[in-house]
Amino acid sequence: MTGESVFPDIGALAPIGDGLSAALVGPDGAIEFFCPLRFDAPALVFPLLDRRRGGRLRIGPLSAGDEPLSCGRHYHPASAVLNLEWAGPGQRARLQMAMMWPPPESGQEILWLLEGLEGSVPVEAAMDLRPGFGSDLQGAMELNAMLPALVPEEQVFRVDHFLGKSTVLNMLGLRFTNRLFEPVWNRDHIAEVNIVYDEGLGLEGRAGYYDRAGAMVDMVQSHLLQIMSLVTMDPPTSVGAADLRAAKSEALRAVRLWGDDPVWASRRARYTAGTVNGRQLPSYVDEEGVDPDRKTETLAEVTVEANNWRWAGVPFTLRSGKALGQPRQEITITFRSVPRMPDGLHGAEEPTVLRIGLGPDRMSLEMNINGPGDPFTIDRIGLTTDFCRGRLNPYGEVLQSILDRDPTLSVRAEAAEHAWSIVDQVRDAWSAERVPLEEYRAGSSGPEWQGNSER
Structure with missing residues (x-):
């Protein structure tokens, strides 16, 4: 890398x-x-x-x-x-x-x-x-x-090389410079949030690191919880390092496992042999350098909530998987449905969805409007735009911030520890075999979750 x-x-x-x-x-x-x-x-x-x-x-x-x-x-x-x-x-x-x-x-x-x-x-x-x-x-x-x-x-x-300054500022600009979004950015109007980083790549020779870490540590603990903090944080006084880090740390400290239960809140799986984009991949356990006895997951999913006034009761599902046939890297914010559709209108009834892409950074607002032809028919449309790209990719922006002694992208000590406290609860449940390690074929859309006896 x-x-x-x-x-x-x-x-x-x-x-x-x-x-x-x-x-x-x-x-x-x-x-x-x-x-x-x-x-x-x-x-x-x-x-x-x-x-x-x-x-x-x-x-x-x-x-x-x-x-x-x-x-x-x-x-x-x-x-x-x-x-x-x-x-x-x-x-x-x-x-x-x-x-x-x-x-x-x-x-x-x-x-x-x-x-x-x-x-x-x-x-x-x-x-x-x-x-x-x-x-x-x-x-x-x-x-x-x-x-x-x-x-x-x-x-x-x-620092998190996954989150460069451009991505952080794009999120802050979207949230805090548009009155359209911030008044409805809370539990009263948002039903659920999904933060997903599914990729088509397999192990790619990284067994030395990945087989010890797995998807939970490699992506959820390291990156996706940081992204969640940008979604849930309250408006900072400024985008200066002190104010932004304080707001992010406060947001991370509010994160709890859904229902405070690592069994109900988490799922895990690993890929078996299959084909991804025309490339044949062996089963994860047959990859060079992998120890099957470690039972390392290549797909991890955990549901958490921000236990505060703004977000209490809204599920945030963080998921990352490898060797998937339909790569998807995005934040999906699903708003609550309207109480009822007026009589006489028919067609699309899905709730409004805001999608924020992660690499490349783009956004799409999916909503319902009266379609062409019959004005009584409601159609689904999407309004899409790209965010401004920085001169450097996230790796470069991280190096630039270090050279400039700018701690904006740095995580505070207590925030790093809290992220581990969440993940450790899940990994302890996994080590005790309370959550089954399921399987999915490489190139598929992922596992068909079977659940477990404790759910």
Whole structure:
């Protein structure tokens, strides 16, 4: 993912000036442009000094002969240390990224390394910790306890690469600059909300990470709960970092499992062999590197609610699955139906639905109007538009925010812990086999849920 997403955005972040060149320097000294290295791991980012205009960008991976980072029994080799440098007459800026492969199970292993390397963290360093920020609630709490000894809290970035600044601001602009929406953005007018990220991709060689995480941690805990906070938060005083983070944290703290019951509120499944877009996929358990005994889910669904005055009683269903034949990435907000249709009108009676697409960002408002021909017939229409796209994709916007020391996209410590407290309840129920692990064929629309005896 780094080769596909981060490197191009690093290039886009480089200062623009005459004679600028972007090059990747390999271990043998050869220069290649954005060599497609593949790392799928948490990263530490140290933006040092100031970014300047002009010069050139150099990226150098750790060579085979270099000494890997080590710390007692917590030894973990760094697969690459990327050194990015903008250099010109009297101008210099530097960015270091320590990437680990195979990926550690949590950011704790990285922090253990740094704790054992006295003076390894510059005082100007910014700590970038990608979700899921630990591997459970206890791990997240331990991480938060370790961080102050390394860098101040204002230099810690618990960022979600899935949510770039453009996506966040698009949602805020839609909600808080249109009187049409905000007055009805509550339990009195909204019946349910679905936040879905279903994709056609299978494991794609990510067993080292994914088989330990599963869909619940990979997508629901890390990303979809963050999206939910943008839907449920109250209007912030400003879109500045302090106000926005406070509003998001308050929204996340209100989230509870539907009925406070992880069995009723959750479902899980994994894919079997099938064909997706003409590509044959093996069963998940037959993928290289997968341990079938882990019973890792490739599709997770959980229903929660925001337990506050605005949203109490409205179900929010968060779902993400892999190897699905009908990929869908969107927020679907279904409004309540009208009390009754006047006598004499007939046709479409479905409630109004607002769809907000996630990558690309777009929206569609589905509603009922009198159709052509017979004015007594109600037809269904959709009003669709695209949101403004940022100069960078979310990865690049996250890096930009770190370079600029802008914590707008960063999650507060207590919010990260609360997200884990929700997910841990579900995973405990799954570990106890209280929720069955169902199956669906790769290329299908997903499982035909069978439920379980406790429902």
